[in-house]
Amino acid sequence: MSKNNLNQRNKIEDFLFKSKFDYENQPINRLKKVKIIQNKQELLKKLKLKIENLKDCELKNNANKIVFSDGNEDSSVMIIGEGPGQKEDELGKPFVGDAGILLNKMLAAINLDRKDIYITNVVNYRPPSNRKPEIKEIKRYSEYLYEHIEIINPKMIILLGSTAMEAFFWIKFKNIKRKRNLERNIY
Numbered sequence: 001m002s003k004n005n006l007n008q009r010n011k012i013e014d015f016l017f018k019s020k021f022d023y024e025n026q027p028i029n030r031l032k033k034v035k036i037i038q039n040k041q042e043l044l045k046k047l048k049l050k051i052e053n054l055k056d057c058e059l060k061n062n063a064n065k066i067v068f069s070d071g072n073e074d075s076s077v078m079i080i081g082e083g084p085g086q087k088e089d090e091l092g093k094p095f096v097g098d099a100g101i102l103l104n105k106m107l108a109a110i111n112l113d114r115k116d117i118y119i120t121n122v123v124n125y126r127p128p129s130n131r132k133p134e135i136k137e138i139k140r141y142s143e144y145l146y147e148h149i150e151i152i153n154p155k156m157i158i159l160l161g162s163t164a165m166e167a168f169f170w171i172k173f174k175n176i177k178r179k180r181n182l183e184r185n186i187y
Helices: 002-017 040-052 058-062 086-091 098-109 135-152 162-168 170-186
Strands: 069-071 077-081 118-121 156-159
Touching (some): 040 135, 077 135, 077 162, 086 098, 118 135, 156 162, 162 170
Parallel strands (some): 077 118, 077 156
Antiparallel strands (some): 069 118
C-alpha cells in the first residue's frame, strides 16, 4: 500500500514538474502596462495652472500661496498629506513645518532622502485656522489629486492621515456606504 502511495506521489510530481507548465524564478507581472508619460513637467505645470485658476474657492481666498508639490517627479514613491499648514502656506512647499521635520527624520530612518520622493497634499491651499479640510473641499480637489497621481504614476503611494485616505478612497467608501444602506433596506 505504501508503494502505491509513493507511486501516486511520483506521478503527481512528474505531472507538475515535467509537464507543459513553465516555471520561472521571476513573478508574473499581472498589471496592465501603463504608458510612460514623456513630459511630466509640462503636465504638472498645466495641472498647477488649473488649480491656480479655480473660481469661488474659499481655501484659495484665505491662503497666501498655492502649495503644489515638492520632490522628484520621476520618483516611484508618492506621499500624499492632508493639506498645507501655516509654514507651508508661507513657503509654497508641502511638509516644511513641524510635520515636515518629522517626515524628514522618518525618511532618513529608512535611508530615503526627501529629494528622492514626490510629495503633495489633498488640498493645495491652507484651510483657515489650520482646520481639517471639509468634505466638500476634499471632493473638489480630489479630481486634481487623481490627475496628479496619474501624471506621476508612482509604484507606491503613502497616505498620511485620514483626510488623504478619504480623498484617495472616496469613491470606494461612498459605494460601500451606499451598498450597506441598500442591504439594510433589503433585510
